[in-house]
Amino acid sequence: MPDADRPQELPARLLTDPEMINACRLRDFARVFRLVKTKAGIYPSMIARRCELTPSRVGEVIAGRRHLLHMDVIERIADGLRIPGHMLGLARRSWETPQALVVTEREAQQPSEPEETPSSLPGPDVDSILAVATRTSLSPATLEAFRSSIEDYWRRDNQHGGEPLRPAIVGQLRHVVELLKEDRPPSIQHGLYGIAAELARLTGWTYFDARQYNQARAYFTEALHLAKEIDDRQFMANVLACMSLQATYQDKPADSLALVTAAQDQARSAIGTTPRVLSMLSMREAFAHATLGSQARTHEAIKEAHRQFERIGQDDPDPAWVSYFDEPKLIVDTGIAHGRLGEAATAEPLIADALRREDHSNQRGRAFHAFWLARTQLDQGKLDQACHTATQALQPASAVASERVSGHLKEFYDQLAPHRQEPVALAFEARLREALPLVSGSTRP
Structure with missing residues (x-):
């Protein structure tokens, strides 16, 4: 220019x-x-x-x-x-x-648009003309198709990590935002806002999982604005809970507690908030208190999470986005909250039980939880068990592109520092070095 x-x-x-x-x-x-x-x-x-x-x-x-x-x-x-x-x-x-320095900036690595359009594809101006020419009215079936694609994105995110999916998710988000600019029947417009909010949250989640926190916050904030347009307070609570979890990773426990408290306020002010949603939010509150080191309040929040979970009914109108919060998830999160407090002996059997019952297709979750189990075992001086558990975690860790998984791996490796010359620790390190090229974002020890 x-x-x-x-x-x-x-x-x-x-x-x-x-x-x-x-x-x-x-x-x-x-x-x-x-x-x-x-x-x-x-x-x-x-x-x-x-x-x-x-x-x-x-x-x-x-x-x-x-x-x-x-x-x-x-x-x-x-x-x-x-x-x-x-x-x-x-x-x-x-x-x-x-331009020569752009590649060194982690937050700037994802271009929003390709610099050049392949010659085999029409240019953006032609795309816009064709979109006008082929535009049709939306129906409830169209909204269901959008929702189905979002569920598929979440499933693939659990299996492989969200970073490879992000361009498709952002593209669909922009498409839905464009649709919102036109006049639609109220029910269709309401549905589009909900879909756009979920796509924005999912985009934020992929950035959070990649530890690109500024971008994650921007998209989470957009999701809040979109949900507020239709007064979907349960979903606003969900987004605030995501932001609370991110704050624990950024070592901002006070922010984490403030965000989850706001989430609970939104959920309680909504009509028809289900016990499963309230249980999930109480567990996020437990994480915040545990990160702050408040034992009594962590235990109180855990107790409330279990009390709400016991109230769940078979016909509760749970939002689709909270379906992941099942009994194994409640148990493993309970164990992690105890682990964050340093209560390793309480945490270990809970995490181990949840791992046995957990869906094997959720590679990222299994990797996270196995590393947490290994950490609680190491905290109790069970070096052999801890290294065995961590070795088992390498397979699901290598199957998913997740900077957060890599971070948990590195935390466990750092915990092994006093034991590096023990045979079992040396064996784990050898396996770790074999797996490192497969684990996204890892740094060689």
Whole structure:
């Protein structure tokens, strides 16, 4: 792009202005646009042109009559106004990093679009024309097809990891968001919002599993906004619970507790929240308390999780997204919560029992739980058992592309440091080195 055509950079004094920083953090684009106008001289018509919005839409945003929620619009604003990605909860934008350095940035490795369109495929303009020409009205069957594909994505995510699936998931999310811009019957529109929210959550989950936390948070936030449009408080609780779990991985236990408490508030304010949902949320609360080291509150939350689980009825209208939280999952999460507290003797039999009963197709879950079992065994001085368990975990770990799995593997290896010269530890290390090329994201010990 010639220099004359490049978007004007925002003044450094504006990008460091606390009011601008706060407005971006909250994605309060009414304030952002006003600040850009008054402090950078970029007027609404210019904002509209640079962000590919209509002038009337910009005017409605500034007047507070419209809120911008969708990721594609937020990305256009960041790029058009040259707002650094981190200020809006996005990954580093391509224009922020010299091209030669882009490959070193983990958060920037996933291009949102291919740089070139293969000659055998039509260009994006032709795609848009064809989409208009072939557009048909949506039916309940169409919504069911979307939901079925989401269930299939989750199944494959458990088996293989979500990173290879992400381009397809994001593509479907963008397609559904485009469908939301048209007038539809209320029931169809409501269904589309729910589907878009689930796709955004799933995208966030794939980034979380890859330990790309900023991108995960951005998509989880989009999922919250979409669910709020249809007042689906149970689903909002689900998304907040995902964010709470991420906070435990980021070693932010206070944030984790705040997020899961907000999730429980949403669930309790919803009509028809099921005991299974409340049980799952109580277990996430137990994780947060355990990470904070609060023994009494962890035990109390575990007790509540089991009490709610006992209330589950055969005909409860559980949302599809909570079906994974079955009895083995309750048991293994109970064991992990005790393990986080350092109560290894209590945790070990619970995790071992759940592993015996767990679905063998869930490779990532089996790898996680086997490493947790090995850690509890090692904490009790059972070196032989721990190394045997961890060796068994290498097979499911190598079958799934998951940075989180690799992280658990490394944590266990680090725990072995005092025992590295023991024969059983040396044998595990040899097996580990054999498996490392197959385990996504692992670093050779």
